[in-house]
Amino acid sequence: MSFDRKAVRFLSRSWLAAILVFAAFALAGAPAGAASFQPLEIVTKNGVQVFSVEMATTDQEKQTGLMYRKELADGKGMLFDFDPEQEVSMWMKNTYISLDMIFIRADGRILRIAENTEPLSTKIISSQGPARGVLEVPAGTAQKYGIRPGDRVAHPLFGSK
Template identity: 80%
Template sequence: MLAVLCFSVVGHAAELQPLEIVTKSGVQVFSVELAKTDEERATGLMYRKELADGRGMLFDFTPEQPVSMWMKNTFISLDMIFIGADGRVLRIAENTEPQSTRIISSGGPAKGVLEVIAGTARKYGIAPGDRIAHPLFGKR
């Protein structure tokens, strides 16, 4: 059996998991790393120089709660997709500013945040109300 691994800047391997976003134009499939510990959430995608199209990081903020993110020490622009406990997209912060300490809010209770390369939401037509299929949201 072949295991797919991705190595983060801190040197530990994270298994990539499939995540689907059901949009009006169809289903988009991503391979995501899951950030579920305080350390993983604090580090996120910091210090990375690139992020391939179709890849991302899913932050687990269980239980659902207001979430605030920032781009400190993050060198690439991202789209942040805030997701409610029901798996629906709440809000999207597009084209975030690299290395900014400006707070980016979920705008309501979120259970997860999906970070993908900037321009992804526009490219695939991802919008508030779209459904995320991933075990974090009781799907798959």
């Protein structure tokens, strides 16, 4: 059996092109800046609530956040790392879904919750005190699970569990 070298090269290039196109479509479906997902727990009076959070640690990830997303599933969120602990200001510019913003101190205690934020708003939402992290989850999550200021967040960002 003999092979035509030109045909083999053409088929090889076609397969490579097809693989690259498939990879591009697969990546296009992934959330922008989806560096990693990690488990996060919030200990409330009602029990422990577990979330899967996307980390926003770089300046680009923090600037983009959940902008342009059309949905965020229950139990999912984005955790922003603001090391060192500092006064944090957020907004909802280019964010199409309403969120609960949970501001967390360096010791893992919830400082403040901004519930049901207004989509596409440029209104500044402040931590109203020093925060190490901000957890953004779908609007209504804090009320649904009874999450309150003072509750403890367990995640490596806030030290040991």
